[in-house]
Amino acid sequence: MCATTTASGGRGRGGRERILAAAARLFAVQGINATGMEQVAEAAPVSKRTLYAHFRTKSDLVIAHLQDLASSGATLESVLTREDIPPRERILGLFDQPAPDAVPVRGCPFIDAAAEFPDPDSTVHSYAREQKLRMVGLVTALVTELGCREPTVLAEQLVTLADGAASRAMVLGEADYGRHARTAAETLLAHALAG
Numbered sequence: 120m121c122a123t124t125t126a127s128g129g130r131g132r133g134g135r136e137r138i139l140a141a142a143a144r145l146f147a148v149q150g151i152n153a154t155g156m157e158q159v160a161e162a163a164p165v166s167k168r169t170l171y172a173h174f175r176t177k178s179d180l181v182i183a184h185l186q187d188l189a190s191s192g193a194t195l196e197s198v199l200t201r202e203d204i205p206p207r208e209r210i211l212g213l214f215d216q217p218a219p220d221a222v223p224v225r226g227c228p229f230i231d232a233a234a235e236f237p238d239p240d241s242t243v244h245s246y247a248r249e250q251k252l253r254m255v256g257l258v259t260a261l262v263t264e265l266g267c268r269e270p271t272v273l274a275e276q277l278v279t280l281a282d283g284a285a286s287r288a289m290v291l292g293e294a295d296y297g298r299h300a301r302t303a304a305e306t307l308l309a310h311a312l313a314g
Contacts, residue, residue, distance in 0.1 A: 139180075181243045185246055196250065213304070229251055258277050262277070280303055280307075
């Protein structure tokens with residue numbers, strides 16, 4: 120008979136979810152490279168055997184963590200796919216931190232992961248690059264919908280602003296730092312859509 124997870128969060132079913140939750144907490148506080156697999160197993164709590172049964176390598180764990188973030192709506196990019204918000208507001212939503220009370224302020228998890236896995240051929244760096252390319256594709260579609268004559272150029276400018284603001288928010292520890300870039304984005308949009 121299989122053990123079940125206890126109310127206190129002990130070992131049993133749900134190991135994968137506990138591993139991902141523990142990794143997310145540790146990666147946010149310590150960074151990816153500073154977090155060891157043994158620490159993740161201990162924080163989950165799961166045996167090392169269970170950890171490696173779910174994630175053969177640390178890169179596998181990091182990719183699963185990033186995929187989990189992307190699908191959860193906990194990244195800046197998630198606002199771009201919301202159908203309940205007009206296109207212009209979705210774009211400007213890039214400059215709002217998804218968790219303004221989060222401590223520490225982490226910025227963009229994809230940029231963080233790419234910085235910690237600098238080899239452009241690594242699976243983690245490649246996944247981060249795919250997400251950043253997806254982001255510019257989503258913004259390009261939105262500015263095209265708004266009627267911009269040069270959507271690719273404007274989209275690149277907007278995502279550069281968003282990524283820069285997220286990075287500065289992390290470095291300065293200011294969750295709402297995006298407000299500065301939002302003003303610049305409003306100016307870019309007004310200029311590109313004028314006339």
